[in-house]
Amino acid sequence: MNHKIIFLIPVIFVLYACKKEKKPEFSGQYHPATNISVNTVVLYAANFSTTDTQFIQAYLNRTLGSYSYFNFSATPEPYPYSFTVNFLAGNQVNLVDSFQTVHTEIVSESDTSLTVAEIDSVSTWIPDNPSWCYKLYNKTTLVNPTKVCIPAMGGSFCKFRKLFVFRKKNGVLHVPLMTCHVGTGWTCFYATKDLRNIFNGGVLSELKPADTIVIQQKDLKLIHE
Secondary structure: OHHHHHHHHHHHHHHHHHHOOOOOOOOEEEEEEEEEEEOOOEEEEOOEEEOOHHHHHHHHHHOOOHHHHOOOOOOOEEOOOOEEEEEOOOOEEEEEEOOOEEEEEEEEEOOOEEEEEEOOOEEEEEEOOOOHHHHHHHOOEOOOOOOEEEEEOOEEEEEEOOEEEEEEEOOEEEEEEEEEEEEEOOOEEEEEEEEOOOEOHHHHHHOOOOEEEEEEEEEEEEEEO
C-alpha cells in the first residue's frame, strides 16, 4: 500500500499543475501616448515604388487632392484624442472614449498582434459587381471582419462585427494606423486618414498597370496605467 501512495503523489501534482490558468499577457487599463511615430510615405504602382516626396505630391495633387492627408516630413505627430483600453476578466475588453464605451472581446491573438471584435454586430449594404477600385481599396487592410450576407435588391445585406487590431512589441501594446490613397487610372479614387488597421502588403501583387496606392503607416504606443 505504501508503494502505491508514493507513485500517486507525482501524478496528482502533474494533473493539478495542468489545470492552472495561464496569466493574461495584458490586464488593467491603457491610454495612448502623446505622440504618434510616423513612417515614410510610399507610392506603389505595378512593378514600381518610390518614396520621392515631390513625385508623390505631384501625383496626389493631380488626382483626389488628398495631399493634406499625409505627413511628408515623417516627423512624430501629436495625438489629440483621449481614450482608454480596459482589459477585463474573461477575454472582455472595453474601448472607452469621451462619446461611448464599446464592448469587445478578444477573438485572435499571436506573438505580434491582438484583435478584438465588438460584441454587437452592425449591418451594411454591398452592391453587386463593385468596381475594381472599390475592391482594391478594401484589400489594403490586413485585418477584416467576416461578413454574413443575404441577397438584397442590387446587392447584398451583410452583418459583421467590427474589429480592432493591436500590435504587440516587446510586451507593449501599440495601435497601428494607416493613411491610404487608392487610384485606378483617372476615374476612381479612395482615400482615408489614420485608419486603425495594418497595411496588407499582399495587395501589391494584384496591382494592374493603371493602379496606384500611396501608403503611410503610423504607430501609437499604449501606456499601462
